[in-house]
Amino acid sequence: NAGVMQNPRHLVRRRGQEARLRCSPMKGHSHVYWYRQLPEEGLKFMVYLQKENIIDESGMPKERFSAEFPKEGPSILRIQQVVRGDSAAYFCASSPASGRATGIQYFGAGTRLSVL
């Protein structure tokens, strides 16, 4: 049973470019979460999505960041016009649902974004 798959594992971008991070949830999971880990900090929630819906984006920066989870295919976290401060590890998690037992989140290995 494949776990949460994130790609790429490492991504290097120059300032002003776009970064696209992909996340395929575990089989049977329809809830996806994105977290960001800045150096020397814990993981910070960014956005929570179900298929074709954004449920909670309270942790997303208002500009340049967007996320989607289409009916088919992986969830995408998109960062436009990247800046050095976007350099971080981005983790995706998935769960089968949002209830107490079924809301346990399983994490991917992360994408490490470096902005030059």
Added chain:
Amino acid sequence: AQSVSQHNHHVILSEAASLELGCNYSYGGTVNLFWYVQYPGQHLQLLLKYFSGDPLVKGIKGFEAEFIKSKFSFNLRKPSVQWSDTAEYFCALNYGGATNKLIFGTGTLLAVQP
């Protein structure tokens, strides 16, 4: 605002030593509490969780944690650590509702010396 504090940022132990990692949270309502572990180069894995019931929960690999409501704490323990326990440990909570988001502490980096 809800928050999770992990007071030990770096811990160094010798093999067979006992481990206790502190975790305190701030939230007045019902919470679900978690400890995750991240081994070098790997993804976060769930060590154990507390939803309700017995405040002493047992997880994988000999870890346990105790929920003390009056102290808003959920400390992680292991009686005898091994070199393979070298990893980063994260305490986290969520509180249900429409969002299932996890709020994480800053993590504790544990190094076990053989």
